[in-house]
Amino acid sequence: MNRQRVQSALLPVVAVLVAFLIGAIVVLADGKSPVRAAEAVIKGSMANRAAIGATLEKATPLILTGLAVIVGMKAGLFNIGAQGQLLLGSIMSAYVGYRLTVLPTVVHLPLALLAGVAFGAVPAFVVGVLKAYRGVHEVIATIMMNTILVNLTDWLAGGPWMQPDQAISKTPPIQASAEIPKVADLPVGFFLAVVMAFVVWFLLSRTTLGFELGTVGANRDAAHYAGMSVKGITVLAMTLSGALAGLGGAIETQGVVGRFEPGFNRGLGFDGITIALLAKVSPRAAIPAALLIGALRASSTQLQSIAQVAPEIVDVILAVALLLVAAPMIIRWALRLRNASGVEGVNLNTGWGS
Amino acid sequence: MVSDRIDHDAAAGGTAELLLEARGITKRFPGVVANADVSLQLHRGEILALLGENGAGKSTLVKMLFGLYRPDEGEIRIKGEPVTLRSPKDAISRGIGMVHQHFQLVPVMTVAENVVLGAEPCRGRFIDQRRAAAEVRKLSERYGLAVDPAATVEDLPVGTQQRVEIIKALFRGAEILILDEPTAVLTPQETDELLQIMRELAARGVGIIFITHKLREVMAVADRVEVLRGGRVVGSAVPSRTDEAGLASMMVGRTVVLRVDKTPAQPGAVMLRVRALQVDDDRHQRAVRGLDLEVRAGEIVGVAGVQGNGQRELVEAICGMRPIRSGTVEVDGRDTTSMNAKAVNGLGVAHIPEDREKHGLVGSYTIADDLVLNRFDEEPFARHGLRDFTAIDKQAEQLVQRFDVRTPSIHTETNALSGGNKQKVIVARELSYDAKLVVAAQPTRGVDVGSIEFIHRQLVAERDRGAAVLVVSAELDEILGLSDRVAVMSEGRIVAMLPIEEADRDRIGLLMAGGA
Ligand SMILES: Nc1ncnc2c1ncn2[C@@H]1O[C@H](COP(=O)(O)OP(=O)(O)OP(=O)(O)O)[C@@H](O)[C@H]1O
Ligand SMILES: [Mg+2]
Numbered sequence: 001m002n003r004q005r006v007q008s009a010l011l012p013v014v015a016v017l018v019a020f021l022i023g024a025i026v027v028l029a030d031g032k033s034p035v036r037a038a039e040a041v042i043k044g045s046m047a048n049r050a051a052i053g054a055t056l057e058k059a060t061p062l063i064l065t066g067l068a069v070i071v072g073m074k075a076g077l078f079n080i081g082a083q084g085q086l087l088l089g090s091i092m093s094a095y096v097g098y099r100l101t102v103l104p105t106v107v108h109l110p111l112a113l114l115a116g117v118a119f120g121a122v123p124a125f126v127v128g129v130l131k132a133y134r135g136v137h138e139v140i141a142t143i144m145m146n147t148i149l150v151n152l153t154d155w156l157a158g159g160p161w162m163q164p165d166q167a168i169s170k171t172p173p174i175q176a177s178a179e180i181p182k183v184a185d186l187p188v189g190f191f192l193a194v195v196m197a198f199v200v201w202f203l204l205s206r207t208t209l210g211f212e213l214g215t216v217g218a219n220r221d222a223a224h225y226a227g228m229s230v231k232g233i234t235v236l237a238m239t240l241s242g243a244l245a246g247l248g249g250a251i252e253t254q255g256v257v258g259r260f261e262p263g264f265n266r267g268l269g270f271d272g273i274t275i276a277l278l279a280k281v282s283p284r285a286a287i288p289a290a291l292l293i294g295a296l297r298a299s300s301t302q303l304q305s306i307a308q309v310a311p312e313i314v315d316v317i318l319a320v321a322l323l324l325v326a327a328p329m330i331i332r333w334a335l336r337l338r339n340a341s342g343v344e345g346v347n348l349n350t351g352w353g354s
Numbered sequence: 355m356v357s358d359r360i361d362h363d364a365a366a367g368g369t370a371e372l373l374l375e376a377r378g379i380t381k382r383f384p385g386v387v388a389n390a391d392v393s394l395q396l397h398r399g400e401i402l403a404l405l406g407e408n409g410a411g412k413s414t415l416v417k418m419l420f421g422l423y424r425p426d427e428g429e430i431r432i433k434g435e436p437v438t439l440r441s442p443k444d445a446i447s448r449g450i451g452m453v454h455q456h457f458q459l460v461p462v463m464t465v466a467e468n469v470v471l472g473a474e475p476c477r478g479r480f481i482d483q484r485r486a487a488a489e490v491r492k493l494s495e496r497y498g499l500a501v502d503p504a505a506t507v508e509d510l511p512v513g514t515q516q517r518v519e520i521i522k523a524l525f526r527g528a529e530i531l532i533l534d535e536p537t538a539v540l541t542p543q544e545t546d547e548l549l550q551i552m553r554e555l556a557a558r559g560v561g562i563i564f565i566t567h568k569l570r571e572v573m574a575v576a577d578r579v580e581v582l583r584g585g586r587v588v589g590s591a592v593p594s595r596t597d598e599a600g601l602a603s604m605m606v607g608r609t610v611v612l613r614v615d616k617t618p619a620q621p622g623a624v625m626l627r628v629r630a631l632q633v634d635d636d637r638h639q640r641a642v643r644g645l646d647l648e649v650r651a652g653e654i655v656g657v658a659g660v661q662g663n664g665q666r667e668l669v670e671a672i673c674g675m676r677p678i679r680s681g682t683v684e685v686d687g688r689d690t691t692s693m694n695a696k697a698v699n700g701l702g703v704a705h706i707p708e709d710r711e712k713h714g715l716v717g718s719y720t721i722a723d724d725l726v727l728n729r730f731d732e733e734p735f736a737r738h739g740l741r742d743f744t745a746i747d748k749q750a751e752q753l754v755q756r757f758d759v760r761t762p763s764i765h766t767e768t769n770a771l772s773g774g775n776k777q778k779v780i781v782a783r784e785l786s787y788d789a790k791l792v793v794a795a796q797p798t799r800g801v802d803v804g805s806i807e808f809i810h811r812q813l814v815a816e817r818d819r820g821a822a823v824l825v826v827s828a829e830l831d832e833i834l835g836l837s838d839r840v841a842v843m844s845e846g847r848i849v850a851m852l853p854i855e856e857a858d859r860d861r862i863g864l865l866m867a868g869g870a
Contacts (some may be wrong), residue, residue, distance in 0.1 A: 226728035229694075
């Protein structure tokens with residue numbers, strides 16, 4: 001029992017190590033020095049307080065989008081739409097942040113965060129309703145939603161909400177009263193994200209709601225038998241997922257960028273999927289997974305200046321790690337999906353006798 | 355495709371060719387030794403029955419013979435030659451076929467297409483339909499496996515689908531056939547037909563390993579019996595030299611009372627009242643057609659009927675899992691017609707569902723979690739939305755003890771339990787909360803004789819406590835043994851309600867078939 005558990009926890013660690021090894025080989029093949037690349041990553045992500053701050057800053061939205069994807073997966077939903085939800089949350093928190101001018105920090109800051117949470121939740125809620133009551137697959141719905149939201153936020157930031165005296169589309173900077181402060185160079189938003197990871201963990205593993213979510217995700221028929229509202233839980237899980245992604249966007253706006261600027265948040269939602277899988281769908285494990293990716297992302301300038309390595313190497317490493325961890329998981333997940341939808345003949349191991 | 359080599363040398367017994375041999379097989383799972391030093395032999399033309407309590411290791415053993423699991427120790431030999439079976443594909447290529455309870459058929463394809471799937475006779479790029487049909491017809495004639503090659507699989511009854519599986523295995527050249535509890539989901543008539551088919555196959559030289567908990571079936575077809583207990587072979591027997599009681603005590607290690615002991619019922623107030631009920635099945639066909647039924651506190655009413663006459667829909671409608679088209683359901687005087695499963699359960703209705711894998715359990719949950727599956731949010735298992743794991747674990751320890759669920763721990767995944775032990779988890783959960791009405795669909799399916807005896811006693815105890823008990827079962831023996839009154843169901847209606855004194859096999863059989 002225990003040995004099995006240790007082994008399964010070890011898998012992502014081994015995968016990451018192998019991924020680094022392969023990354024080193026790629027660097028070598030490129031005629032560059034892997035040692036210097038490693039040096040660059042260490043310098044860029046943890047050598048001093050500023051570097052650590054940068055790592056934490058990068059990790060913050062990743063923890064939240066990771067959690068968003070995890071909540072969805074627990075309920076049997078694949079939320080590809082964290083990206084769009086994060087964008088909408090991000091721009092709405094920027095709007096509340098710059099538009100309201102006379103509020104004290106204690107009101108303004110949480111209000112802007114709340115705007116992000118709420119507007120991250122809205123599109124996800126729509127997807128949840130479509131899934132529960134109309135049978136629209138959430139992957140399709142969230143992909144379409146992503147396109148809508150990217151364009152909507154682009155348009156808002158380049159049109160009605162654009163800062164007038166600027167050439168590039170972006171919103172005006174948020175008021176100081178909405179900014180998330182830094183304490184000793186360390187971004188406070190990061191700690192908020194960590195707290196959220198524990199909140200989600202608690203919710204999923206200790207509450208009756210978490211039990212319902214997990215049951216709907218693992219066996220919808222059994223959830224129906226047990227009298228749970230499969231539709232209600234589906235909508236709720238999706239909404240919760242969007243809210244977490246929206247919070248990630250809000251923290252990014254209020255703690256890092258200071259406004260909404262199209263292009264600044266690209267990829268954060270998709271990294272969430274990587275994190276959820278690296279963390280093996282465990283909320284607390286999202287923290288180290290996000291820190292790892294955050295550290296790599298934080299050192300991209302150093303990679304270029306110190307080791308002359310293109311920062312895309314980071315994506316190579318992540319892709320390899322993901323492949324190693326996720327391939328068996330995805331296969332298992334896909335099989336269960338197919339079983340749940342009533343097509344027999346996949347699982348060889350069930351029967352009255354077994 | 356089918357070789358003729360299985361035709362000759364059909365005689366069973368000591369002189370026949372040794373088809374399959376297991377030597378000293380050991381298989382360990384975390385916390386359990388599922389098979390310990392198991393050896394067995396299967397000869398050409400022989401039907402070998404594997405008997406044993408739930409969790410004895412029967413399924414594990416045959417899964418190793420079919421390449422689904424790898425043994426930790428020991429050797430498998432096929433016709434004297436040591437083999438390593440890495441996957442079912444290996445096993446199939448060596449002439450081993452297995453029929454799983456959950457059939458591996460494509461529902462929308464025809465029988466012929468299913469049979470040849472993966473080994474199709476082709477004509478250009480297309481399946482040669484005519485040759486496929488001919489092959490199927492040839493096989494079905496040779497072994498007496500009546501089935502129409504052109505029929506679509508999803509339209510066929512369970513028993514016929516199972517036959518298609520057998521033909522599929524034979525088509526791939528199986529000389530060794532493994533059947534793990536094939537009769538668990540069959541009607542009595544389908545069971546008789548299957549046993550007939552097995553005899554026919556054996557006469558033609560196929561070796562069969564047959565797992566069942568029904569001793570009558572063992573007596574009827576087996577040439578030899580191996581009994582497993584705790585993962586070890588504890589004895590062998592020849593049916594002609596023993597009887598059901600002998601087999602039962604060999605299995606369980608004590609004498610088993612095969613008859614239910616109970617005092618006459620003392621019926622009280624009406625606990626369940628169903629009036630003019632109409633319910634649709636999954637295909638939106640009317641399955642329950644104006645059904646009336648009353649069950650009183652302190653009595654057991656058994657519903658007898660050929661499967662597929664609306665029993666499943668009736669049970670699900672009573673338990674709030676299926677919308678009711680018209681008519682009413684009342685539980686203890688409360689109208690529950692439009693209530694959902696949660697609300698009905700809240701009124702004190704326990705439900706042992708027919709399909710345990712689908713409805714009754716979440717396989718990836720621990721036993722402790724599955725034991726509170728439908729009461730997870732009730733005290734003492736939760737308070738203010740927070741789950742109380744101390745209370746959950748405490749009840750799990752008690753129930754696992756009381757219902758003799760064989761498991762290394764209450765925190766083991768339910769998936770890892772043997773079939774019968776999964777069933778015991780559900781029964782334990784549903785009989786744990788002093789329900790007013792107990793609705794039990796196939797309560798002892800897949801359960802060993804010792805546990806059947808136990809579950810029957812528990813159901814009688816529920817009755818004596820004052821609960822109303824409604825039992826739906828495909829086993830007429832179970833109905834006759836348990837019930838105080840027998841309701842015969844046919845085409846969505848109760849066609850007769852007989853006091854147990856007037857219920858005899860023949861009369862019920864006639865009523866079930868739609869006669870008067
Ligand atoms: N995949 C598994 N992981 C862990 N333990 C398992 C697994 N499969 C079976 N076991 C354990 O091995 C033992 C034997 O199980 P098996 O399914 O072979 O029993 P069985 O004789 O078929 O019982 P039944 O009559 O209930 O079907 C049981 O204790 C069971 O809990
Ligand atoms: Mg079994």
